[in-house]
Amino acid sequence: MTIAGVCAIAAAPVALLAAVAPAAGFAVAGLAAGFAVARRNRERLLDPASPFVRSATVVLLAAAIAGFAVGVVGVGLVVANWPATVALATLVGGVLFLAWRAPAWALLGGLLLVGFEGSIKILLGFEPTPLPGDERAAGAAAIDLALFGAVAGVLVADRLETPRAIWAQATKGERVALRLLGVWLALSVLQIAQNENLVNGVEGFRLFQAYTAVAVAVAVAAWSPRVRRHALPALLAVTVVVGLYAALRVAIGEAHAEFLFAAQVRTTSFYGGQLRALGSFSSSIGMVSFLTPVAIAGLVAGYLSPRMRLVGWGAAALAIVGILGSYGRGPLFGILVGLLFALVVLVGAGDVSRRRKAIAGALVLATVGMTYLGVQVASRGSDRLQERARGVLNPGQDKSVKLRFDNWRDRLEDVRSHPFGHGVGWVGGASANANGDEVTTDNSFLKVLVEQGVYGLVVFLAGLVLALWALTRRLAARGGEARAAGLAALAGVVGFLVLSISGEYVEQPGKVVAWALLGIATACAFAPGQDAREAEA
């Protein structure tokens, strides 16, 4: 490197500052220059016999030290003024680093960030960062970067060998299911253009279809026996953190900043003057979408596997507390159906004793009963909440359910006039305009129908039902830990899909957990070779 080059590098940060470059860029450039100069010239700097040393040592050292000092102080200033932004950038950087070196861990890191999406956005809102866009956009972008970075890391490391292996093992019927889901995804890409507003189309695809890649990535990551053994406990452990925060907030009430944030979102945040619990999420429905599959998977995993009992039931208990604090009824219905699904599979399994089946049934009843009791206790805050609690038993008479039915009827009328759909992104968060108005269907499947038309829904539903059926059959035939983890994960997915009937939950953060559970269930159902412990079991 010539002296001119060194000087240019050392001067770069100063030039950037003079041009009023963003502070972060300036600091990082300075730091990088300092490191680069010091590293590239290390040998020559340490060798006193080198002719280079005689002519340039002083300049090089000065440039390196100056670059280093300016960079470090610059980064220090950035940390001091925008700590939340720096912390988020660091976490995202850490997840991307893991995606490179340990992709399975990166997926967990990404999931954890998704679990705190609301908190991240609130924290970013405290500081006027020099980043473009508002705090919501910046937070969402950072989380997506981490999550999709992790997904990419897993898939690149695998070189798609696992999907090929799954395909090789799949039966004819299973291949049909996989093809249908593939066709639906391809169709979704094409239907982005069907939306009159292309930006909305892309946004709609990002909010829903894009996240299905998480299922593939988790299945790939959990393919090896060692990872598979720890996949569900690890996912539950992450959700314990999220659930713990949600339960804590239910107990002590929301922070002032969370209250203000909740008041700004489009979804219903208050019932009769009571703020619905939102935990670490942007909204209450975001929280329940995340916690519902976790509660189901935790309860089932805890029952089927003593190894996962502590983490499973711990996660489930915390999740249920959060759900009760949200005063939502859809999640309770989702939990009920998810548990019943697991119970039916267990009852149908030949290798499970009658006693265990009876205990499982009793546990489901006990859980449902206790949850209903919890609803009654949690609903004492206002008359409106008590009315909602009564609506759990009489959904047909409930005002909010009636409103949903009216909306569904209107949307079905709309489908008659647009049987081929309006295009991806026409419904839900992507359709929101500047005034905050958006098209809603109050049903995720209806959303697919309205956006992608009759054929889109048929392909999607057929693929999904066939895939679930195939996974159920495979898992029922398996034994030990594979069945325990797989069935628990699949029950979580079923619960989430049931929850999705009552809202556009496929756009909420819970979709990441649901698709991750689907990936675990797939790995448990298809992966060959049991580890020694599993074989023993």
Place this chain on the structure above:
Amino acid sequence: MTGTRSAPARSRLEPVAEAAHDAIAWVRAGVAAEGLERRIAWIVVGVVLVLGPALFNFSRSESFTAQIQVIPREVGPFKEIRDPRYYKALTRDFILRDQMAKRAGASPEEYAGARVVEGPRSLLLKVDAKSPDRAERLAETLGPLMATTSGRQIERYRTFRLADINAVLLERPRPPAAERLRLYRLRRDLRRLAGKPLERVAVAPDAARPDPKTWADRVADALPGSFPGRASPFWSAIAGLLLFGTLWVLAQAVIPPPGRSEVEARLPAGAIALRRRVLPPRGDVPPQVAEPVAPLAIPLWLRIAWIAALVATPLLTLWLVAEHGENVPFWDEWNLVALFQKQDSGRLGLGDFLAQHNEHRPVVPRTADYVTAHLTSWDLRVELYRNFAVAVATFVLIVVALRRTLDRVGFLAGSVLASLLLFSPVQWENWLWGWQLEWFLSNLAAVGALWALTFTIDRSSRRGLAIAIACGLVATFSLGQGLFVWPVGLLVLLLRHRPWRVWAGAGVLTWIVYFASWENDTGTGSKSLALERPGDFVEFVVLYLGRPLANSNATGKLVGLVLIAVFVAAATYVLRHRRDLVLVDRAALWLGLGLYTLMGALISGVSRLDAGVIAFSRYATMAMIFALAVMALLFVLLRSERIGPRVVTPERRRWAVAAIGVPLLLAALVNANAGVDSMERKGDELDAMAKCTRAARSPRDPCLRNPRASPYPEQFDWTVYLRRKGWAGY
């Protein structure tokens, strides 16, 4: 059943522990491989990234005040108004709020602190915000909106009044002539206002943008982008730590130190050794054989005299408490009434107990006060005895610790001095104020935690850590100073080569929980004053520690300096001889206690310097423990066979104990009389306060104007509430 025992089942947490071990081993390998240059560079980076942001934000202003001229004017029959309450009321107008939201994106909370004050030539509207630009924007939006609101108000009044007047004038029988004349004139005046500007204030077009006050604000102002508000020093340090850690890990992967591979080659053995050290199998660490405690072989007369000396001061103080304690809430104690009211209305939640009080989170004392109040119909004298009981518990623990660490002479002298220091009437403010359970409880918990980390942990590490963590939590959630139990405890564990990671983890978690949603209490001034006035800060700290043992501020500073110097010297001696495990075991508790109280003094200096260099009586509770720790530390050193080159013979030891004990005894006594007098005065003040607040029948009662008797605006309502409940003697 085969009758053979299977291998013990693997713990469910074992994989987690293994992963943690591997991670630790990896980090240690990285640290070991770093050369000198890289280490220095990393230390510099770490300091800049962690301490830099914290100090930077400590030095920043929390808010900026923009002001705009508001000139009151007469509008027709409406006189000009200079009453600030009128202008404050205008900010509550719903149209103004709507306009503020639309024009400035401001929520009502943001400009709730806006106020109108008398300026040199006119009134000034002052608005606070987190940045100068924001403050300017708010002032420039709020000022004109207040003017239009005042105009709207007059227009509304004019319309309704005119209709009224017309109606009255048309009434039959007609009003008297004089009244009619008055109404005609008023109607004329009101009609003349039509089409004219009705604003009762003229507002200057521009607000003065507040200049950044401190160097840190000026730097932040010079940064690209809009002016960033002050971030929390704690969270910015955490963000820096996170960044530092991530950078280091990245550097290990991208530009590893040259020797990393060789170190990693040795990793398995190192990792195994590390694993055994971090999580030893039960019984793997040989329990420390407790030092035998020799029986206290002293003659009966001496025993009686010793016991009499031990109980004399506590009995005197107890008598003073009984004599001067009053059943009346004082100052911060009134806050509890709000808690009781919430409970009555069914709105009391866990958050009310966790809430901040100034900088503290006194969860435990608040709960104890709440329970005591319900058990005793809030008889505040009971709280005084309860606090005394907590002090007795602390004293017992300290006496037992002295017994375990000192020889006979040191113990006899030390225990008597401890009694004198811990129960000194110099702490009169705390003895007569039930709310001050915070101080007594945090001290008891700190002593308990250090006891567990020093003695209990040698018998059972789990039990020791469990007790210490429980005590640490009590200390932290009693008084802010309690946070320092964690770093001090960590130092004790490291010094004694005991397992420290669980303690450190618990400490980090506690700090995070403590500072979650923590807000700097603006009522207690800026926390960066210590940086701006370092001289005052040092004076504050030495006075804090020395004043209770001296008869004036000047001697107090001297005593404080001497105590700190002796402590630092003794601590340095122990650290230099840390291989002498017996010395370390004996000194650890006192070293920790001294450091804990010293840190308490430092943080009080940071938090309370705005009130001036004053040593309040309430600080004496902490200062006395510092003096006690210094004394015990010196006695521990004297127990050694030699100090440096000098052999410590029994005779020399006795003389040295006397040389330390007698001045300390005199210092402890020098203020005792003044303390007794102060308690009497305080008792009288409380008595007067009780009479005044019990007799008050209106919020405007003259006695309630005394801020000490009535520190809160809600005071009268609270008094009424207590009267209704029959609590606190009302």
